[in-house]
């Protein structure tokens with residue numbers, strides 16, 4: 026596929042090695058429930074890291090912290106050289122501009138056309154002219170195979186098509202980081218493969234940094250530079266996908282994989 030349309034983020038200039046995301050000692054509690062427990066990990070620019078583990082182990086909470094939708098109780102989170110907590114609302118907005126997120130439930134604006142869904146943020150947040158945003162949106166719709174759906178509304182599309190629009194919408198911001206939160210979980214089974222193939226293409230053909238929560242283990246194996254296995258708010262095992270999937274060290278990892286594979 027043509028990669029001209031897609032972001033080629035430069036390596037983060039702030040840190041040697043191009044580290045783009047860093048969490049140190051991050052703890053998050055909801056009431057008495059410690060959801061993340063002194064968590065440490067980092068993601069280098071351009072790498073694809075997948076978070077796996079049982080439901081409720083804290084994976085989505087990490088993505089929500091990175092999007093500054095919630096705050097940690099303790100610890101440090103740095104994205105592209107910017108500390109997120111404490112940070113002013115303006116600083117958080119700046120960081121959010123560099124992060125694209127795709128959700129399980131698509132979260133498209135139902136009252137807007139497909140084209141408008143994709144052009145809205147580049148115009149209002151990045152300050153592109155409408156013509157520039159439309160040109161970018163059309164290229165992305167071409168890329169995700171929906172060039173003919175510009176004028177459709179989300180309700181007129183299948184779940185798989187809606188998720189492709191959501192991916193195009195995230196990429197239209199030319200983010201440095203793409204956060205993917207179980208993006209195929211809400212899809213009918215026959216629509217899953219097409220969306221995963223699109224994401225594989227994006228992972229292969231761009232420098233975009235990806236942090237991905239998924240239960241699709243074959244997909245995780247294909248795209249990941251590193252897999253983090255979560256249990257009860259901690260990373261219990263981390264490594265290359267060949268290692269995690271073929272020779273897991275931890276009993277919990279083995280149990281989890283035998284349940285989902």
Ligand code: ADP
Pocket residue numbers: 055058060078079080081082083084085086087238
């Ligand atoms: P995962 O993505 O691994 O399934 P989550 O990060 O969604 O896990 O959730 C981790 C835990 O945090 C779960 O026990 C969940 O019920 C709890 N949790 C998540 N968000 C909230 C919230 N807003 N209020 C209270 N508890 C929450």
